[in-house]
Amino acid sequence: MPGLNFSRVLIAAAAGIAVCMGGAGTAAALDKVRVLIPVRNIDEAFSPFVVAKEKGYFAEEGLDVTLIAVGGSNESAIQVSAGNGDVGAASPGEALVGIQSGKLDVRYFYSLYYENIWHVAVLPDSPIKALTDLKGKKLGVQSLGSAGTTFGKAFVQQAGLDPQADVTFLPIGVGAQAVTSVRQKFVDAVVYWDAALAKFRFSGLDLREVPAPEGIRSLPDVGLLATSDTIAKKPKMLTGVARAVAKGYDFSMANPKAAVLITWKAYPEAKSKNPDAAAALEEGVAVNQARLGIWNSPKTEDQHGRLIDADWKRLVDFFVEQKVLPAAVPVDRVITNQFVKDANSYDRQAVIADAKKTDASKLD
Numbered sequence: 001m002p003g004l005n006f007s008r009v010l011i012a013a014a015a016g017i018a019v020c021m022g023g024a025g026t027a028a029a030l031d032k033v034r035v036l037i038p039v040r041n042i043d044e045a046f047s048p049f050v051v052a053k054e055k056g057y058f059a060e061e062g063l064d065v066t067l068i069a070v071g072g073s074n075e076s077a078i079q080v081s082a083g084n085g086d087v088g089a090a091s092p093g094e095a096l097v098g099i100q101s102g103k104l105d106v107r108y109f110y111s112l113y114y115e116n117i118w119h120v121a122v123l124p125d126s127p128i129k130a131l132t133d134l135k136g137k138k139l140g141v142q143s144l145g146s147a148g149t150t151f152g153k154a155f156v157q158q159a160g161l162d163p164q165a166d167v168t169f170l171p172i173g174v175g176a177q178a179v180t181s182v183r184q185k186f187v188d189a190v191v192y193w194d195a196a197l198a199k200f201r202f203s204g205l206d207l208r209e210v211p212a213p214e215g216i217r218s219l220p221d222v223g224l225l226a227t228s229d230t231i232a233k234k235p236k237m238l239t240g241v242a243r244a245v246a247k248g249y250d251f252s253m254a255n256p257k258a259a260v261l262i263t264w265k266a267y268p269e270a271k272s273k274n275p276d277a278a279a280a281l282e283e284g285v286a287v288n289q290a291r292l293g294i295w296n297s298p299k300t301e302d303q304h305g306r307l308i309d310a311d312w313k314r315l316v317d318f319f320v321e322q323k324v325l326p327a328a329v330p331v332d333r334v335i336t337n338q339f340v341k342d343a344n345s346y347d348r349q350a351v352i353a354d355a356k357k358t359d360a361s362k363l364d
Helices: 003-021 044-054 073-083 094-101 149-160 175-183 196-204 228-233 237-255 256-266 277-292 309-321 349-359
Strands: 033-036 063-069 087-091 104-109 118-122 137-141 167-169 189-193 222-225
Touching: 033 044, 033 073, 044 063, 044 237, 044 256, 044 277, 073 087, 073 094, 073 104, 073 149, 073 222, 087 349, 094 104, 094 149, 094 309, 104 228, 104 237, 118 149, 118 175, 118 196, 137 149, 137 175, 149 167, 149 189, 175 189, 175 196, 189 196, 196 277, 222 228, 222 237, 228 237, 237 256, 237 277, 237 349, 256 277
Parallel strands: 033 063, 033 087, 137 167, 137 189
Antiparallel strands: 087 222, 104 222, 118 189
């Protein structure tokens, strides 16, 4: 997202806070926090954040959180490093490049996705059967600032192709614009995340995934990051954000229908366009649960958000092998688990019980 547009988003968000806080003494006591979400439109795939806000989990931590949608993961990392956001959810594409080069002063402090969400997908009748078939093709991405571009280059490199000379990346946006670009064959393939592909399918565009090596699929992906200065000076705030999001995840897993409806109420534009309300909710739950299914791993030892050192080292090594990174960067410069233990110090069963007793039919 260009800087001007991002500034407008921040101004609009600030105005919204001012309106919501008018005369509210309790809200004024909360610390304002800007959390950047790496999509153009917040939807049910990010229900833990929305639930955390709407259920008051952030407020319980003394935080007045504004969720701000940005152009993509790369934009999220860049804007947090620049001070235009306090916390960012971001795929570790350009973030790792920036950390290695010193251009971005950020570190991950809470893991969200324990598997890679990016896929190369094509129309069912496409002659592209393998990544090697991408030579000379046009690849559609949400934006050139999306982590899909970074991972797309890695996929191409993995196939022995030159991402600069052998393929062309074209921004095609999301929603109807992206669907039209694929149907009209403006692009030959897309590099999109799992939830977006699911929404394409519900729009009648069922794409075929081009197989990627299992080593890529199991790489860690999106996490929460902040600047080194914020990590050093605002541990309580970061712990609070992480704990609230963890509660939002527990609620969403225990009652996905309620989580989806809470998200749609806060962000009506995210609601499925299916005129059949029951079918629309099923679609929303499918997107939600497909995404939240990778929010956990046996490796975490039941600690939400724990970053797995060995997996992040594999990610760094992969980017070096694929020439995304010119050299390795020490993992302790990329991640920290210093807030994870405290972020998990809450009554998880109470959150789950509250979710289960929530009547989703009253939220529609």
